[in-house]
Amino acid sequence: MSKALVWLRRDLRLSDHTALARATQEHDSVAVCFVFDTVILEQLGNPNDRRLTFIYQSLMELKAELVKQGSDLILLQGDPTIEIPLLAKNLEVNAVYCNHDYEPYAKSRDSKVSKKLFDNKIEFKSFRDQVVFESKEILSGAGTPFKVFTPYKNAWLKELSKKRDRLLEQKVSMSKFAQASELKSVIQNITLESLGFKPQDLWIQAGENSARKLLTKFEPEMSNYAEARNFPALNNGTSHLSVHLRFGTISIRECMRASQLIKGTGSETWMSELIWREFYQMVLDQFPHVAEHKCFKPEYDRIQWPGTNDHFEAWCEGMTGFPIVDAAIREFNATGWMHNRLRMIVASFLTKDLLVDWRKGEAYFAQHLLDYDLASNSGGWQWSASVGCDAQPYFRIFNPESQAEKFDPDQKYIKKWIPELGSKKYPSPIVEHDVQRKLAIELFKR
Numbered sequence: 001m002s003k004a005l006v007w008l009r010r011d012l013r014l015s016d017h018t019a020l021a022r023a024t025q026e027h028d029s030v031a032v033c034f035v036f037d038t039v040i041l042e043q044l045g046n047p048n049d050r051r052l053t054f055i056y057q058s059l060m061e062l063k064a065e066l067v068k069q070g071s072d073l074i075l076l077q078g079d080p081t082i083e084i085p086l087l088a089k090n091l092e093v094n095a096v097y098c099n100h101d102y103e104p105y106a107k108s109r110d111s112k113v114s115k116k117l118f119d120n121k122i123e124f125k126s127f128r129d130q131v132v133f134e135s136k137e138i139l140s141g142a143g144t145p146f147k148v149f150t151p152y153k154n155a156w157l158k159e160l161s162k163k164r165d166r167l168l169e170q171k172v173s174m175s176k177f178a179q180a181s182e183l184k185s186v187i188q189n190i191t192l193e194s195l196g197f198k199p200q201d202l203w204i205q206a207g208e209n210s211a212r213k214l215l216t217k218f219e220p221e222m223s224n225y226a227e228a229r230n231f232p233a234l235n236n237g238t239s240h241l242s243v244h245l246r247f248g249t250i251s252i253r254e255c256m257r258a259s260q261l262i263k264g265t266g267s268e269t270w271m272s273e274l275i276w277r278e279f280y281q282m283v284l285d286q287f288p289h290v291a292e293h294k295c296f297k298p299e300y301d302r303i304q305w306p307g308t309n310d311h312f313e314a315w316c317e318g319m320t321g322f323p324i325v326d327a328a329i330r331e332f333n334a335t336g337w338m339h340n341r342l343r344m345i346v347a348s349f350l351t352k353d354l355l356v357d358w359r360k361g362e363a364y365f366a367q368h369l370l371d372y373d374l375a376s377n378s379g380g381w382q383w384s385a386s387v388g389c390d391a392q393p394y395f396r397i398f399n400p401e402s403q404a405e406k407f408d409p410d411q412k413y414i415k416k417w418i419p420e421l422g423s424k425k426y427p428s429p430i431v432e433h434d435v436q437r438k439l440a441i442e443l444f445k446r
């Protein structure tokens, strides 16, 4: 009987899952595991990190489904480069399956695991799953990676028209999951507390079922997306699927298939955002210096950002005196969520109004965003700070007041997060936008 182990990482679901589909097609018995990677957990260092609750709850839902199928989920804690080869040996599997992860740490971890498994004569198979097209599949006519989004997107869409099968569901054969009795010796009881974390209240429900419900709820709204996506006070203006896409509680193919079923500019714009996600994954894979907090355009690494620590702290606390910025940051601090329009406004404000180094904002987001994704966060910050790939030109600077007038005209969003607006308790603006705008342009010119 041939046996396989599927190692879940940022793909915490049981449906439309390439590694699970392939393993259950190619083997008689398939065990499923997840490793709480102590290298990553130690870096987090905050027992109240909300992401652990999201991951843990998603895994518990997945485990319950596996138990329903007569199987179980193996949870481990430790260094995956040790734990995975050991588990594979204990279970006597012929192969370990997983889906590609394009972050630099994950790439080096996977190559170590692959080598150790190879030494033990166990196969290591990794698949494209997180994206529709991988970085080297979409290249310019000269065979080089694109540095501008629109031609990348056009090439991406052209490739999809030739390879429609890329969006097909990767069907998992549930009957192939290993029997719980075979897994008994490796099942451990791991809890959030035993990992050193405290359960947190989340603004969004974790797990595959909730992700599907969100997509279903968003489908009828998709036609309005091109306009509605800019208004943070609207509940259904955007899909809120980023956390699920980040942890793979929904497959990118399922989202893309949904957008293809609806015609019009709304769904085309939404699809375009999903392609931005792949664009930034491509940038990270092809230009890994962006993961080291370096500017995509190296000449901008020379900028000496004059912003003060006091201003940075006022920004972090939502006390800048600019209501749209403060409301966004306050919601963010309370929940770990921020609307895309607000991410652009607060990032522009930190870099172009407070003249604080974008890396400080990037790190603050990385610490607190529930949907934190290295590729999109680095891409988003570098875009806003005008130092990135296909970035906002440095002289185009958001005016926080006119942004608020345009996208929160009745101050519905602002008032929700700043109840003391208009009272003495709320601070006066800590800078003058027109003055700072000129300074920012000078800084870039220099």
Ligand SMILES: Cc1cc2nc3c(=O)[nH]c(=O)nc-3n(C[C@H](O)[C@H](O)[C@H](O)COP(=O)(O)OP(=O)(O)OC[C@H]3O[C@@H](n4cnc5c(N)ncnc54)[C@H](O)[C@@H]3O)c2cc1C
Residues within 6 Å of the ligand: 229, 238, 239, 240, 241, 242, 243, 245, 246, 270, 273, 274, 276, 277, 278, 280, 338, 339, 340, 341, 343, 344, 347, 365, 369, 371, 372, 373, 374, 376, 377, 378, 379, 380, 381, 384
């Ligand atoms: C400074 C800054 C930092 C950001 N950091 C992150 C991050 O860490 N993680 C993250 O997932 N997104 C990040 N984004 C992109 C974007 O803000 C979020 O993906 C979006 O707000 C999520 O909301 P939604 O799921 O309702 O998106 P929708 O509008 O419904 O879009 C659907 C999906 O497309 C993808 N997407 C949408 N916009 C973008 C974009 N500009 N770049 C890349 N992918 C996109 C997301 O996966 C999103 O879930 C950042 C943007 C900025 C400006």
